[in-house]
Amino acid sequence: MAFLNATEMLGGYGETTILNSCTISVNKGEIAVIVGPNGAGKSTAMRAIFGMLRLKKGQIIFDNQDITNLKPQERVGLGMGFVPQTNNVFNSMTVLENLEMGGFLNNKDIDKNIQDIFSLFPILHEKRSQTLNELSGGQRQQVAVGRALMTNPKLLMLDEPTAGVSPIVVKELFQKITEISSKGIAILMVEQNAKQALAIANKGFVLVQGENKYTDKGSSLLKNKEVRKAFLGG
Numbered sequence: 001m002a003f004l005n006a007t008e009m010l011g012g013y014g015e016t017t018i019l020n021s022c023t024i025s026v027n028k029g030e031i032a033v034i035v036g037p038n039g040a041g042k043s044t045a046m047r048a049i050f051g052m053l054r055l056k057k058g059q060i061i062f063d064n065q066d067i068t069n070l071k072p073q074e075r076v077g078l079g080m081g082f083v084p085q086t087n088n089v090f091n092s093m094t095v096l097e098n099l100e101m102g103g104f105l106n107n108k109d110i111d112k113n114i115q116d117i118f119s120l121f122p123i124l125h126e127k128r129s130q131t132l133n134e135l136s137g138g139q140r141q142q143v144a145v146g147r148a149l150m151t152n153p154k155l156l157m158l159d160e161p162t163a164g165v166s167p168i169v170v171k172e173l174f175q176k177i178t179e180i181s182s183k184g185i186a187i188l189m190v191e192q193n194a195k196q197a198l199a200i201a202n203k204g205f206v207l208v209q210g211e212n213k214y215t216d217k218g219s220s221l222l223k224n225k226e227v228r229k230a231f232l233g234g
Helices: 042-050 072-078 095-102 107-120 122-126 137-149 167-181 194-200 218-223 225-231
Strands: 004-013 016-026 031-035 057-062 080-083 155-159 186-190 203-208 211-216
Touching (some): 004 042, 031 194, 042 080, 042 155, 095 107, 107 167, 194 218
Parallel strands (some): 031 186, 031 203, 080 155
């Protein structure tokens, strides 16, 4: 069984069903990417896996434990880290203060983890005393990822990590994500830069109207003519 196995997820908001028997999985050290058109249920699937959306049906197994009914903070305690697309940092606080806030659940490793994050993102060490209002969009995203890493996650979930950043920063962020996964951390992300994301993905999920339309290796989805035509711009 996969390290994370979210199967047959059915759920939505109020009377509106967004996820229709959607299944997502990822193993340790893998990068899994969820792509698809707007409104396909990509971010909703992430919210469901993290416990921010209660499922009507389905099951979520994480690290051999059924977490279907656990609260988000309980999932963090088990090793899940989640970086939402927006409101993922404290803009009025410094880089260092943001990272320290991220480590509140893991006090004993705070100093070591901060140094590890500064090694991963050297620009954050340089700007550690600056507030996030003074940073670029790409640098704020690095802080957001760093905050999630402060909890020592076994699974890092990223919702549109490259939204609103320049192409050169997109490339750099994907390099860092690959580096994180090489340490054995499972990565699950929703990404609008589908081609670039699938190029680094071990596994890809194409969602349409909350259902799995295609599931395959990232490289195979890039070569799939139907996927390229419908979702990757030809």
